[in-house]
Amino acid sequence: MVVNNKVDTLTYDVEAAQARVSAGAAGAAKTPPPPPHQHVAELHKVSAPERRSTARALGQRLAEIFFPDDPLHQFKNQSFARKLVLALHYFFPIFDWGSHYSLKLLRSDAIAGLTIASLAIPQGISYAKLANLPPIIGLYSSFVPPLIYALLGSSRDLAVGPVSIASLVMGSMLREAVAPEQQPILYLQLAFTATFFAGLFQASLGFLRLGFIVDFLSKATLTGFMGGAAIIVSLQQLKGLLGIVHFTTHMGLVDVMSSVVKRHGEWEWQTIVMGLGFLAILLGTRQISARNPRLFWVSAAAPLTSVIASTVISYFCRGHAISIIGDLPRGVNPPSVNMLAFSGSYLALSIKTGIMTGILSLTEGIAVGRTFASLNNYQVDGNKEMMAIGVMNMAGSCASCYVTTGSFSRSAVNYSAGCRTAVSNIVMAAAVLVTLLFLMPLFHYTPNVILSAIIITAVAGLIDFRGAAKLWKVDKLDFLACLAAFFGVLFVSVQVGLAVAVGISLFKILLQVTRPNTVVKGVVPGTQSYRSLAQYREAMRVPPFLVVGVESAIYFANSTYLVERIMRYLREEEERAVKANLCSVRCVVLDMSAVSAIDTSGLDALAELKRVLDKRNIELVLANPVGSVTERMYNSVVGEMFGSERIFFSVAEAIAAAPYKTVQP
Incomplete structure (x- = not known):
């Protein structure tokens, strides 16, 4: 009987409030006062939660x-x-997974491993060139790290090796301090040392369970950063495509284009013809595979096929102004522990470069691993992935490798080729080992122009026009962050672009924390649901109540703003009531269902707001606070000020349980 009385009372209050709104001042005056609410407050009060010790909490x-x-x-x-x-x-x-491995799985992994090896070999050589490292370092980096990841990694589809973005950032950051042409040994030492610090940083994040730090690089800023970096990388390859010998060491758009124009006398038509021809073939095969996923092998085999074909052409056209790679040492990875430099004037540069490349490679590797895990319906442990990638980079720095991670292009090929486990990485490493031991002399006449064409083809996919257009449609602030990162990379430097990207991401977080979203709510006719008046046109105000929803945690950074915003809502509502000749606001209902946390400053702000409203003879009640917020309120003076009579499970129950003196016009 009591429950029925409660439901009837709630329905009566909502219908009466809607009638007052629709009928105006005259209707409001004729509306009879609601029945008394003797039992409602008792039934719907939020009791104090069980107290937890400080250590337990x-x-x-x-x-x-x-x-x-x-x-x-x-x-x-x-x-x-x-x-x-x-x-x-x-x-x-x-x-x-090794305990139930079978020959059937091995067959699938072997096919996938050989397929990605055909892509990894030319990409490894090309990306090492992008990092201003000897081409052989790219092959070394495609041998040892995949073996370590196969032992420690939790992704079945991730194909490990050098990637374009990390190679670009490492090359550009180290080149600003040391010229690889003039000091090759020192440059190599810095690259290996930076790789060690990248791995140490990555493994530390995983060991300390701090992987959420990587999430500060938002998708919007990464879209802009990678788009700008892709354009800069492509423009840098004009040196190889045009056959220019003396080229600028700077990465900015203006410097690169100025160097291209000023060095027009060094252009070689033979190199241009070969470069454009193979670039058209590579881009064409990429389109074929994109339109028909079953033909993934076309784009996967295109780089190695192009390397073989261009090497044959270069051999028969030797002496015709086509620059070639030259001799590459045969054999497995030599140790490089003695080349790690943990002291000296370049230590800070190595640490900074390691952290920058570590963050980027970690972000790409985890994102790629999670993407393909979701496609195959299994879980990837982010912290274990960080430790695996970190350990393989630390070990790689001791075996003549530079920064490696999961590559999106190779992982996509690995997935399409039907890989089943991480054994595909072992097969790929075995194929690279055979290349290192027996096939290195075959790359002597490989032209540098084909490496430039492979790099341009690889980074072209990083320019995401659709993603940028979607950002503009969904979130203008995200689009602004994307543009800032894009132009920062394009016109200043890769480091500045990355710093801008991180800075804008942090600024967005601070903006959302300090200026959280708040809304005035109204009841949706025929329901007991309260929604934003700005978003739902059918929602109606319920005078003399003002329902305000807070859609953020309440912290010291936003507590003052929230109080000021609620008071502004109150002034606007009272002005509207005067113009419409309606009763003034007698009760403010604060919907806290979206308030995930509150600190002491937030609690003080609630107490101050209640004191201010009490002086104006206006009630303040709270609706639906979550458990942790309720616990903190009852452990503070706020719990004493509000008591269980002013804290309710929902906005509808708060309005239904309002005392008669509150709702009387």
Whole structure:
């Protein structure tokens, strides 16, 4: 009987409020007062939550931040031997899927591994050139890191090796301090040292469970950054496409184009013809595979086929002004531990370069791994991926490798070729090993122009016009961040562009924290749902109530703003009531369903707001605070000020349970 009375009372209040709005002042005056609410407040008050100790509350919060996936749950109630086996499976995923590996899986992985090897070999040579490193370093980096990732990585589809963006950033940052042509040994030392610090940074993020730091690079800023970097990379390859010998070392658009124009006397028509021809072939095969995914092998085989064909042409046209790679050393990776420099005047540069390339390569690797994991319906552990990528880069720096990660192009080919496990990386590494041991002399006459064509084809896919257009349509601030990062890379430098991208991402977060979204809500006719008046045209005000929704956590950075914003809503609502000859606001309902957290400054702001409204004879009630917010309120003076009579489960119940003196016109 009490419950029915409560429902009837709530329905009566909403219908009466709607009638007052539709009928105007006259209708409002004729509306009878609502019936008394003797039992409603008792039924719907939010009781104080169970008190937790400080240590328990802090422990639960830290566990949620650093261990959201609860990695230790599988070890509970297990024997020591079983825990040891589970630990091996956790830290070395190869023991997990390797226990049920079969010849059928090996056949699929072997085909996929050989397919991506045909792409990895020319890309490795090209990307090393992009990083201003000897071409052989690119092949070294396609041998050792994939073997380590196969042991530690949790992705089945990720194909590991050098990538264009990390190569570009490393090359541009190191080149500003050291010229690779003049000081090749020092430049190589800095590259290996930067790779070590990149791996140390990546592994530390995974070990300390701090992977959320990488998320500060938003998709919008990365879209602009990669688009600008792709254009800069492509323009840098004009040196190889045109056959220019003396080219600018700067990365800016103006410097590159000025160098191209000033050095027009060095252009070689033979190089231009060969470069444009193979560039057209590579781009054409890319379009064929994009339109028909079953023909993925066409674009996958095109780089190696182009290298072979161009090498044959260059051999028969030797002496005709076509620049070639030259001799490449035969053999496996030589050790480079003695080349790591942890002291000296360039240490800061190595650390900075390592962190920059580490962040970029980590972002790409995890994004690619998660993308293909979602396609195959399995989970990728982000923190384990960070540790795997970090360890393989640290080990790679000791084996003449530079920064590597999961490549999107090679992973896409790996996925399309039907890979089933990380064994495809082992097969690819074996193919690279055979190349290093026996096939290196065949690359002597490989022209540099084909490497430039391969790089242009690879980075062309980084320019995402559709993504930028979508940003403009959905979020103008994200589009502005995208443009700022794009032009920062294009007209200043890659480092500045990346710094701008990170800065805009942080600025956006600060803007959303300090100026959170707030809305005035009204009831949707025929329901007990309260929605934004600006978004839902059918929503109606319920005088004399002012319902305000806060869609953010309440912190010290925004608490003052929220109080001022609510008071401004109150002034606007009172002015509207005067013009429409309606009753003035007698109760402010603060909808806190979207308030995920609150600190002491936020609690003080609520207390101050209540004191201000009390002086104006206006009630302040709270609706639907989440558990952690409710707990903090009851542990502070706010709980005493509001009590259980002014905190409700929903806006509708707060309005239904309002005292008679509050709703009376």
